[in-house]
Amino acid sequence: MATILVVDDELGIRALLSEILSDEGHTIELAENAAQARAVRERMRPDLVLLDIWMPDVDGITLLKEWGGAGLLTMPVIMMSGHGTIDTAVEATKFGAIAFLEKPITLQKLLRAVEQSLVKAAPRPAPAVGLPSSYSRSNELTPQYVAPSSHNVMPQSSLPSAGLASEQSFELDRPLREARDAFEKSYFEFHLAKENGSMTRVAEKTGLERTHLYRKLKQLGVDLSRNKRGAGI
Template sequence: MKQPAHILIVDDDDRIRELTKRFLTLKGFRVSGAVDAASARRLMDNLNFDLAILDIMMPGEDGLSLLASIRKGPARETPVMLLTARGQTSDRIEGLRAGADDYLAKPFEPEELVLRCEAILRRSAKSAPPPDEVEMSGLVFNAARGELKSGDQRIRLTDAELQLLTVLARNPGEPVSREDLAVLTSAGLERSVDVQVTRLRRKIEPNPKEPVHIQTVRGIGYRLMPD
């Protein structure tokens, strides 16, 4: 029988931590709790977790510091969701750049937390490493080499186009929000992401007006659909 996913929740607020533990347990997850970074490390040294949920604003060592250390340690592949205070955009950006898989602003609806947990666990279960190459209507993109080729001919990409295609290729078939694309590339602004997507479609799509590879996900952002 498949074991339920084991989730670690790290939050110094006893009420939020216990309520979150209780709700996730009712939804079928196995849940452990930690009051601070030191407690979380002890648990992670002795147990395997499928997902860690870290509050950013904790006394002493904060969630961003804990995230950075997780990404350098033996549990580096563990997916991480950050809990952020609403409006703390800089923390959210720093967290994504440090390797967070998702973020959720407080206060949050428990049902949304569950849906986000399930989405992260689905991604981590089916995508160990991202593919080395993706194929799109006769084109081949190799993210490691930063090359888009048609046969032996290399198709020139600007730095911004290469960054965008690389981020999308890390998660083939999965939507990536416009906000995250703005953060993770040099676009900086969501409207700049839209401009780069339009330009990239001209180089990739058989018909840029009816894109089949870089698809718009309404209300979210974009996803890359290889052949």
């Protein structure tokens, strides 16, 4: 996962972006102005910067130019603005920004821009040794299911590294509510493990609002702590 610096003078936006990106497994550093952003950039090298254009002391474009002129633009920068124009976006790109997001920023656009920026910035991995040319990593991550028998349902997954049990049975000789709860618990545990504990992605996969999802998991007694990615997330 990446270390992302969020620079915005609005507390609400910093808090929201921090929550969403932390939930995705990233480490978040926050700055409310250019001075704080400079300090964070000097103290560490973030993998990505989300930079607001309109700030009270030094605007984002000026800070972007400053970093570029000093040779400090070693990380991708996504510019953000609630009053942006085509000219602003072009100017930001001209001075080194990799993308431009217009506020209010939708969840899908944010995650897509962050993912694409990190992919562009990441070095290409060395090819795996000893794997046939037809091998695809996507095959390794695709869950497989066996057909249900007359007495139980046994989903099998090829995701042991994600902490999923290779076999899970459900006793059907029980009250409907208990059987349904047991299935739903395993269903959500499967998706939590598959998405490495990302509540945002699980909500998207299952079609539930995050608040409803949290309430549902608590009701089912799902242990969220073991699905969190990394310490402090």
